[in-house]
Amino acid sequence: MKLLLLLGMLTACAATPQDLSGKMFTFPQQTKTAHVRLTTTKQEFTAITVCHRSFTDLQRDHAIFSMATPSNSNAFLIFWDQTHKEMEPHIKDTKSEITGLNYKSNMWHSICTTWDSTTGLAQLWFDGQRSIRKYVNSGSAIRGSAVIVLGQEQDSHGGGFDLKQAFVGMLSDVHMWDYVLSPCEIQKYVNGLNFTPGNALNWSALELQITDRVLIEDKHESCV
Ligand SMILES: *[C@@H]1O[C@H](CO)[C@@H](O)[C@H](O)[C@H]1NC(C)=O
Ligand SMILES: [Ca+2]
Numbered sequence: 621m622k623l624l625l626l627l628g629m630l631t632a633c634a635a636t637p638q639d640l641s642g643k644m645f646t647f648p649q650q651t652k653t654a655h656v657r658l659t660t661t662k663q664e665f666t667a668i669t670v671c672h673r674s675f676t677d678l679q680r681d682h683a684i685f686s687m688a689t690p691s692n693s694n695a696f697l698i699f700w701d702q703t704h705k706e707m708e709p710h711i712k713d714t715k716s717e718i719t720g721l722n723y724k725s726n727m728w729h730s731i732c733t734t735w736d737s738t739t740g741l742a743q744l745w746f747d748g749q750r751s752i753r754k755y756v757n758s759g760s761a762i763r764g765s766a767v768i769v770l771g772q773e774q775d776s777h778g779g780g781f782d783l784k785q786a787f788v789g790m791l792s793d794v795h796m797w798d799y800v801l802s803p804c805e806i807q808k809y810v811n812g813l814n815f816t817p818g819n820a821l822n823w824s825a826l827e828l829q830i831t832d833r834v835l836i837e838d839k840h841e842s843c844v
Pocket of ligand 1 (some may be wrong): 639816817818819822824825
Protein backbone atom coordinates (compact mmCIF):
# COMPACT_ATOMS: atom_id res chain seq x y z
CA MET A 621 0.00 0.00 0.00
CA LYS A 622 2.75 2.43 0.97
CA LEU A 623 4.63 1.50 -2.16
CA LEU A 624 1.56 2.14 -4.28
CA LEU A 625 1.10 5.56 -2.70
CA LEU A 626 4.73 6.39 -3.33
CA LEU A 627 4.49 5.27 -6.93
CA GLY A 628 1.36 7.40 -7.34
CA MET A 629 3.16 10.43 -5.98
CA LEU A 630 6.14 9.88 -8.24
CA THR A 631 3.87 9.66 -11.26
CA ALA A 632 2.07 12.84 -10.25
CA CYS A 633 5.38 14.67 -9.90
CA ALA A 634 6.66 13.58 -13.29
CA ALA A 635 6.32 16.37 -15.82
CA THR A 636 3.16 16.07 -17.85
CA PRO A 637 3.65 16.70 -21.55
CA GLN A 638 2.61 20.11 -22.80
CA ASP A 639 1.32 21.02 -26.23
CA LEU A 640 3.42 24.02 -27.31
CA SER A 641 1.90 24.38 -30.79
CA GLY A 642 1.93 28.06 -31.74
CA LYS A 643 4.16 28.87 -28.76
CA MET A 644 7.80 29.72 -28.22
CA PHE A 645 10.28 29.90 -25.38
CA THR A 646 11.56 33.40 -24.72
CA PHE A 647 14.98 33.73 -23.08
CA PRO A 648 14.88 37.47 -22.36
CA GLN A 649 18.24 38.08 -20.70
CA GLN A 650 21.77 36.77 -20.51
CA THR A 651 22.27 34.60 -17.44
CA LYS A 652 24.21 31.46 -16.68
CA THR A 653 21.22 29.75 -15.08
CA ALA A 654 18.02 30.27 -17.10
CA HIS A 655 17.24 27.21 -19.18
CA VAL A 656 14.67 24.64 -20.20
CA ARG A 657 15.36 20.98 -19.61
CA LEU A 658 13.60 18.55 -21.94
CA THR A 659 12.98 14.88 -21.33
CA THR A 660 13.19 12.06 -23.84
CA THR A 661 12.62 8.41 -23.13
CA LYS A 662 15.01 7.28 -25.87
CA GLN A 663 18.31 5.96 -24.57
CA GLU A 664 20.05 5.15 -27.81
CA PHE A 665 20.45 6.97 -31.12
CA THR A 666 22.05 5.17 -34.03
CA ALA A 667 20.79 8.07 -36.12
CA ILE A 668 19.24 11.39 -35.26
CA THR A 669 17.49 14.44 -36.64
CA VAL A 670 16.98 17.59 -34.59
CA CYS A 671 14.95 20.54 -35.89
CA HIS A 672 14.23 23.90 -34.27
CA ARG A 673 13.52 27.52 -35.05
CA SER A 674 15.50 30.23 -33.32
CA PHE A 675 15.53 34.02 -33.22
CA THR A 676 18.33 36.07 -31.69
CA ASP A 677 20.52 39.13 -32.09
CA LEU A 678 23.54 37.65 -30.30
CA GLN A 679 26.90 38.67 -31.74
CA ARG A 680 28.89 36.08 -29.85
CA ASP A 681 29.17 32.29 -29.56
CA HIS A 682 26.01 30.54 -28.38
CA ALA A 683 24.39 27.15 -28.08
CA ILE A 684 21.00 26.56 -29.70
CA PHE A 685 20.48 22.92 -28.70
CA SER A 686 22.54 21.00 -26.14
CA MET A 687 22.18 17.31 -25.41
CA ALA A 688 24.56 15.58 -23.00
CA THR A 689 24.94 11.99 -21.90
CA PRO A 690 27.04 10.85 -18.93
CA SER A 691 29.93 9.99 -21.27
CA ASN A 692 29.63 12.86 -23.80
CA SER A 693 28.77 16.39 -22.68
CA ASN A 694 28.51 17.34 -26.36
CA ALA A 695 26.57 14.22 -27.34
CA PHE A 696 24.55 16.34 -29.76
CA LEU A 697 25.15 20.07 -29.74
CA ILE A 698 24.24 22.81 -32.21
CA PHE A 699 26.60 25.72 -31.61
CA TRP A 700 27.19 29.03 -33.39
CA ASP A 701 30.84 30.07 -33.55
CA GLN A 702 30.91 33.84 -33.99
CA THR A 703 34.66 34.09 -34.67
CA HIS A 704 34.55 31.73 -37.63
CA LYS A 705 30.93 32.52 -38.56
CA GLU A 706 30.01 28.87 -38.69
CA MET A 707 27.32 26.59 -37.34
CA GLU A 708 28.89 23.68 -35.52
CA PRO A 709 27.09 20.41 -35.01
CA HIS A 710 28.98 18.43 -32.35
CA ILE A 711 28.27 14.72 -32.27
CA LYS A 712 29.70 12.59 -29.49
CA ASP A 713 32.19 15.33 -28.68
CA THR A 714 33.41 15.64 -32.27
CA LYS A 715 32.89 19.01 -33.93
CA SER A 716 31.99 19.67 -37.53
CA GLU A 717 31.78 23.08 -39.14
CA ILE A 718 29.30 24.42 -41.64
CA THR A 719 30.23 27.76 -43.14
CA GLY A 720 28.62 30.12 -45.62
CA LEU A 721 25.27 30.43 -43.85
CA ASN A 722 23.28 33.63 -43.84
CA TYR A 723 22.68 33.65 -40.08
CA LYS A 724 21.02 37.06 -39.80
CA SER A 725 19.92 38.68 -36.56
CA ASN A 726 16.32 39.37 -35.58
CA MET A 727 14.62 36.83 -37.79
CA TRP A 728 13.56 33.24 -37.47
CA HIS A 729 15.90 30.56 -38.78
CA SER A 730 14.89 26.95 -39.08
CA ILE A 731 17.74 24.54 -38.58
CA CYS A 732 17.57 20.78 -39.01
CA THR A 733 20.61 18.62 -38.37
CA THR A 734 20.89 14.96 -39.30
CA TRP A 735 23.49 12.35 -38.43
CA ASP A 736 23.77 8.65 -39.08
CA SER A 737 26.24 6.41 -37.19
CA THR A 738 26.63 4.01 -40.13
CA THR A 739 28.11 6.54 -42.55
CA GLY A 740 29.13 9.00 -39.85
CA LEU A 741 27.83 11.83 -42.02
CA ALA A 742 26.11 14.92 -40.69
CA GLN A 743 24.14 17.46 -42.69
CA LEU A 744 22.53 20.76 -41.84
CA TRP A 745 19.39 22.19 -43.40
CA PHE A 746 19.47 25.93 -42.84
CA ASP A 747 16.19 27.70 -43.67
CA GLY A 748 15.46 24.73 -45.90
CA GLN A 749 18.76 24.93 -47.79
CA ARG A 750 20.90 21.85 -47.55
CA SER A 751 24.55 22.02 -46.57
CA ILE A 752 27.24 19.67 -47.77
CA ARG A 753 27.42 16.32 -46.03
CA LYS A 754 30.37 16.05 -43.68
CA TYR A 755 31.98 13.13 -41.91
CA VAL A 756 31.86 13.56 -38.13
CA ASN A 757 31.74 10.31 -36.23
CA SER A 758 30.77 6.72 -37.05
CA GLY A 759 30.54 3.23 -35.67
CA SER A 760 28.72 3.70 -32.41
CA ALA A 761 25.45 5.14 -31.21
CA ILE A 762 24.77 8.02 -28.85
CA ARG A 763 24.00 6.08 -25.69
CA GLY A 764 22.94 6.75 -22.12
CA SER A 765 20.51 8.94 -20.25
CA ALA A 766 20.22 12.13 -22.28
CA VAL A 767 19.83 15.56 -20.72
CA ILE A 768 18.58 18.09 -23.26
CA VAL A 769 18.99 21.76 -22.43
CA LEU A 770 17.78 24.85 -24.26
CA GLY A 771 19.22 28.24 -23.32
CA GLN A 772 22.58 27.03 -22.00
CA GLU A 773 25.49 24.91 -23.18
CA GLN A 774 26.35 21.87 -21.06
CA ASP A 775 29.99 21.22 -20.24
CA SER A 776 28.85 18.38 -18.00
CA HIS A 777 25.78 16.15 -17.78
CA GLY A 778 23.06 18.67 -16.85
CA GLY A 779 25.39 21.53 -15.90
CA GLY A 780 28.65 23.34 -16.51
CA PHE A 781 26.92 26.37 -18.04
CA ASP A 782 28.82 29.37 -19.37
CA LEU A 783 27.36 32.88 -19.43
CA LYS A 784 29.22 33.63 -22.65
CA GLN A 785 27.59 30.69 -24.45
CA ALA A 786 24.05 31.21 -23.16
CA PHE A 787 21.23 31.68 -25.64
CA VAL A 788 19.23 34.93 -25.58
CA GLY A 789 16.20 35.19 -27.83
CA MET A 790 13.37 32.87 -28.80
CA LEU A 791 13.21 29.18 -29.62
CA SER A 792 10.34 27.20 -31.07
CA ASP A 793 9.24 24.01 -32.84
CA VAL A 794 11.86 21.75 -31.28
CA HIS A 795 11.61 18.18 -32.52
CA MET A 796 13.95 15.21 -32.34
CA TRP A 797 13.75 11.90 -34.18
CA ASP A 798 15.85 8.77 -33.74
CA TYR A 799 16.29 8.45 -37.49
CA VAL A 800 17.32 10.61 -40.45
CA LEU A 801 14.42 12.50 -41.96
CA SER A 802 14.03 12.42 -45.72
CA PRO A 803 14.59 15.70 -47.59
CA CYS A 804 10.85 15.85 -48.25
CA GLU A 805 9.99 15.52 -44.55
CA ILE A 806 12.49 18.27 -43.76
CA GLN A 807 10.91 20.56 -46.36
CA LYS A 808 7.52 19.91 -44.76
CA TYR A 809 8.91 20.89 -41.37
CA VAL A 810 10.53 24.03 -42.80
CA ASN A 811 7.32 25.08 -44.53
CA GLY A 812 5.18 24.37 -41.47
CA LEU A 813 3.16 21.74 -43.32
CA ASN A 814 1.93 18.43 -41.97
CA PHE A 815 5.08 16.58 -40.96
CA THR A 816 5.60 13.62 -38.65
CA PRO A 817 6.39 15.03 -35.19
CA GLY A 818 9.55 13.95 -33.45
CA ASN A 819 9.41 10.55 -31.79
CA ALA A 820 12.13 11.54 -29.31
CA LEU A 821 11.03 15.16 -28.73
CA ASN A 822 7.60 16.28 -29.85
CA TRP A 823 6.78 19.99 -29.62
CA SER A 824 3.10 19.03 -29.33
CA ALA A 825 3.78 16.82 -26.31
CA LEU A 826 6.86 18.20 -24.64
CA GLU A 827 8.04 17.23 -21.16
CA LEU A 828 9.87 20.21 -19.81
CA GLN A 829 11.24 21.86 -16.70
CA ILE A 830 11.97 25.57 -16.62
CA THR A 831 14.66 27.10 -14.41
CA ASP A 832 14.70 30.87 -13.82
CA ARG A 833 13.46 33.42 -16.32
CA VAL A 834 12.26 31.61 -19.42
CA LEU A 835 8.76 32.38 -20.69
CA ILE A 836 6.34 30.38 -22.76
CA GLU A 837 4.64 32.87 -25.07
CA ASP A 838 2.44 32.89 -28.14
CA LYS A 839 4.36 33.09 -31.38
CA HIS A 840 1.65 35.25 -33.02
CA GLU A 841 2.41 34.09 -36.51
CA SER A 842 -0.81 35.36 -38.01
CA CYS A 843 -3.38 38.04 -37.18
CA VAL A 844 -6.50 35.89 -37.21
C1 LIG B 1 3.07 14.21 -30.86
O1 LIG B 1 2.12 14.77 -29.99
C2 LIG B 1 0.81 14.83 -30.53
C3 LIG B 1 -0.05 15.56 -29.50
O2 LIG B 1 -0.05 14.89 -28.27
C4 LIG B 1 0.31 13.43 -30.82
O3 LIG B 1 -0.96 13.51 -31.43
C5 LIG B 1 1.29 12.73 -31.77
O4 LIG B 1 0.91 11.39 -31.95
C6 LIG B 1 2.70 12.78 -31.21
N1 LIG B 1 3.58 12.23 -32.22
C7 LIG B 1 4.56 11.38 -31.94
C8 LIG B 1 5.35 10.90 -33.09
O5 LIG B 1 4.81 11.02 -30.81
CA1 LIG C 1 31.01 25.21 -23.10
